[in-house]
Amino acid sequence: MARRTVPVIMDEQALLGLNPNADACYRQRALAYFEQLKESQDAWEVCAEALAKGIYSDDHVKFFCFQVLEHQIKYRHGALSALQQQLIRETLMKWLQSQLMNIHPEKPFIRNKAAQVLALTFVRDYLTLWPKFFFDILSLIGLNPHGVDIYLRTLMAIDAEVVDRDIQHSPEETRRNTLIKDSMREQCIPSLVESWFQILQAYQQSHSELTCQCLEVVGAYVSWIDLNLIANDRFVNVLLSHMSMEDLREEACDCLYEIVNKGMDPVDKTKLVESLCQVLQSAGFFNVEQEEDVDFLAKFSRLVNGMGQSLVLSWTKLSKVGDVKVAAETLRALEAKVPLLLQLLVHEDDDISANIVGFCYDYLHVLKQLPLLTDQQKANIEAIMLAVIKKLTYDDEYNFENEGEDEAMFVEYRKQLKMLLDRLAQVSPELLLESVRRVFNNTMQSWQTAPFMEVEVAIRLLYMLGEALPASHGAHFSGDNAKVNTLQDMMRTLITSGVSEYQHSSVSLEFFETVVRYDKFFIVEPQHIASVLMAFLDHRGLRHASPKVRSRVAYLFSRFVKTLHKHMNAFIEDILSRIQDLLELAPPENGFPALLTSDDQLFMFETAGVLIVNAESPAERKQALMRSLLMPLTDAFRMLLAKLPEEADEERQTALADCLSHAVGFASRTSKAFSNKQTVKQCGCSEVYLDCLQIFLPALSCPVQRGSLRSAVRSFLHRMIICLEEEVLPFIPAASEHMLKDCEPKDLQEFIPLISQITAKFKGQVSPFLQQVFMPLVVAIFEVLGRPAEENDQTAALEKQMLRRSYFTFIQTVTGSGMNEVMANQGAENIERVLFTIIQGAVDFPDPIAQKTCFIILSKLVELWGGKDGLVGFPDFIYKHIVPACFMAPLKPTFDLSDAQTVLTLSECALTLKMIHLKRGAEFIHFLQHDYLPSLQVSPEITQELCQVLQQPDSKVVRNYMKAFFQQAKL
Template identity: 40%
Template structure:
């Protein structure tokens, strides 16, 4: 390595030195053996600066991307030796470690399974040394493989899709059970000494669950681990996200119903969902739990829909009952003081409304809808310290109600009750309550297709009663501008 030509990587280098370094990079990149020079220098630790390390790794990466697939046998074995040396682990910066994992992942998709069928056996042997850095690199390699092979956001060619299918099929046949066992051992071994490794391992599990056998993860051994982590502050966010990945696994409706209900019972038994409240200062954890419950609710609704199409009269009521049992958690997290937590629950609310659409509502359904509508009204209020010069709140939740809710009488009765309650005690009612009551009345006019207010001759109809309530109140003289805007505009 021409060390003098690396001076351009320094922050205080001159433009001439930077030009020489760039030229040297291009020279190494275009050379057949340039990657060997850089790999040897990187492994020697003669220069541990991040810029130099990335310089070396980028040359190695260029070789893997552009020439490795058609390399000679000697060159293939040479690179493999370098990669396995990395897997033995040594202290590296996070960004350097991620780049190393990316390079190993790129080599993997070229080599596996034809040229390197023992890839995972070789890697797991290195991980068995118990070195923290080796374990972390192993997990990051798995995430890099997921990005190359599974990530649905990445556009693949037909050839790449065929390659990815072969890789996944071979992994299922040869090594997935061993990988899963290694994940369990890592999660348990490092949960106290290096919890960041346990968190990273749960991220791996959440990524791979989409295409491996669900029974390898959705079993007592794994689920009990994840449930216990929900009580550990440094682990609980990752545990909740991992459980959500398990819930989102594509499955037939009846096994999915059993999976969700089994998990729900364990969560309820551990009192995880019921004890966490707005007073819990960890908003990120509440957000993860909200997303988890939303995933459970949406999974149940999807299962119910499939069972309805199959006319499965035995399991339809079971799935519907399971949905109704999750509604208290829907109300709880939808009504959270943090808008992010609340927003994470919206998909479940919308899907729940969709199953009631066009159906005859039972008394229980009507009660559930009223409770849900009250939550939406509450979330629709301005904050006491709202900046009225800024853009108004997002109206997504109510607009979803307006689109999906077809029971006009229920909507009007609820709004009438809210309006009467808030306007009858103007002197002691907060402006946010008065404003939202008036705004709900306005939106009700758009929500209800049966617009009989102007022509209805029935005295005492909800529309008449709401208008009389407004007229008889002193709301037109309210001191707050937000209220007056609703009255006169």
């Protein structure tokens, strides 16, 4: 059958829109043309012909033609006729042939797209229609550099399609890819490997970029082809010669790394690594100090890391199978690499050092498993330890005040070194302790003249011992052994040496971090508390020149005080007077930058609270101290709240509202010092907080900046419910009334947990209030949910979904707290309205979390009202609405039974049916058998079966049956 010829007429006007600088209307037309060519049965053939004949010289048009072809192969391959499939193959080969004649190669983006299209064609056709794919390409291109370039790019594109493990494949694709690899191994891999060898030899001097591409291909394919094709003398010699060529050495390193990483038998792997090492060593690559190219050394370090980790893996496997002799040989091979490991680990370039950490870590793990260590192994441990200590040190360039990418990378690198230190502690804790003690003591003796990085790292090491040495923090200073004595000595030196005066923020921070890490030391030697408190409170800590230090110290100080408050009685009033200025509410018009941010001040208020509450003074004194701590806040609050409505400028309004919110937040934070209501009473502080409540509540009715003020007062109420319990109740009705006025979804969503907390905590005590607030709250919620929103407004949709969930959770709390009178007393019309919202939530909204809550509520209501003496009219509601909901919800297409949350919803749905049976008995079974299930066209056999299951006592049987029932029903 002759192929129909398609006239090569492309829409030249539309093609103009492919230019990146084209007008929007042209671009739109190009896009529409693309869609037309993609979807047409044969119009795309004009693109094939344009490529085969090289009609267009414009790069964007060529790229466009490849894209159209790509779409045909990707999405319409099965719909193409055999002739059309052949046309694609011929087009690609003609285009490839045309590249051999070109003086100038195509732009890289076109070559990449062509390689992608070739790879896609290969994947679709290789097993059936084009088994000679590679032979055709190789015989066509020979050693033409343009052709070789496309060939290598195609091989990498095939690797991405068939091999790359980072790409998710369907089971069908995985099977196909396995078949492709098996066929390639049988038919063409030796020929491909031969072509790679020829390319590497031919181009290593003249075309370094082609040689690098080829090395990348070898590295990619070596993981799944026969290693002997690559790991042989002729190939390895070529690779080693590349290691000495500046343009090729990095790619050669990567290629060797992939060879070494190939999974294989442990004995063979050891032989491979050893032979490679011998060749590299005799070629002088182990003389790391003489190498100045850090980029190459980073690659070489990665290669050594791969070789080292491979030997560790071989040793582990051989040890497991009990092959003692060969395992010992492997261990010797491993140990022989340690000098090289150490050279790379201490290298001044952190990338080179970081690339060897994995091998180092694994080597230490090997040593940990050995019953006895040789002197050489102990020396290796010590050398690694000194290397880690050296590398932990900051360099001069580190920017502490404005940390950027380099600084972030060093912080990450430090984390890797910390892992090594922890591993060292497991292998030889005594050696680590001794090394750190030596470094620490030497540095502390001369800290005044030592550079900051040495002082910082000395204290840092002491800090790191806390996690590295096995013990809970408390146990570091109990018992009588060398570790306890050494740590205690170092802590004593840290505090008495005066190093806290060192003028560098990194040293200051490390000092306070370490003091707090070892706060239990002060329980053993409380005589040092006073001097450390002074450091916290003066220019070294909370008044340090660096905002970063002040901020961190505010947090650390709160932790220090929490642990040691029992030992601070003598200093409490002195501390409070010294931090008084740090507890001031910074008014927005002040203009002076505050020493601490409002977030830092939260810690200061909490600390002040802890000191007052735990003081050994009478309740009156505590009350007086707490009042003097909170009065400045309440006074400022009154004044600012009066100003706020009069302020016209929105920016100033926001600043005032922030200030007011901070005042409430600070007061709230002081209450964290109390463990429960009892302690508030004992300290005589109930009155103080009730006064605060009285002052803060008017903010709820402030006409401006409502959101942030309500949020702050609501949080305060949450805390007061915990601290003051029923003393808060008189304030709740008025507060609720204010919070329900002019609500936004977020307001309501945050208000519901407050009401739920009150309901769950006070139960019957708040029943009258709940009955009063119940319908206004429900009405407010549905008014907000009913507001129209933009169709694509994801934020609004999510806010509504969260509000709906909160509403159902609230109903669940009310019904689950034994207060059914709250709903029962709302009047028949209102009850019905609420019940319908729950039915709607169970069935209509595809939100399994809300649906599950709704079924829990329905089950509870059936339990409360569904019996003989339940709510009038409720049994009727059960049959008309609850039973249908239990079937309609799971039958919805959106009810996904493969989703874990949905399965939990179904479980609650089944339990609801079980509860109906429990309350209505035979009447319910009769209704299902004769009325409801027949209306759903359920067969009599299945109906019978379902009714029998519902009468089973074991609810697990019911749940499992219902899942199977709906899975079957949805098929």
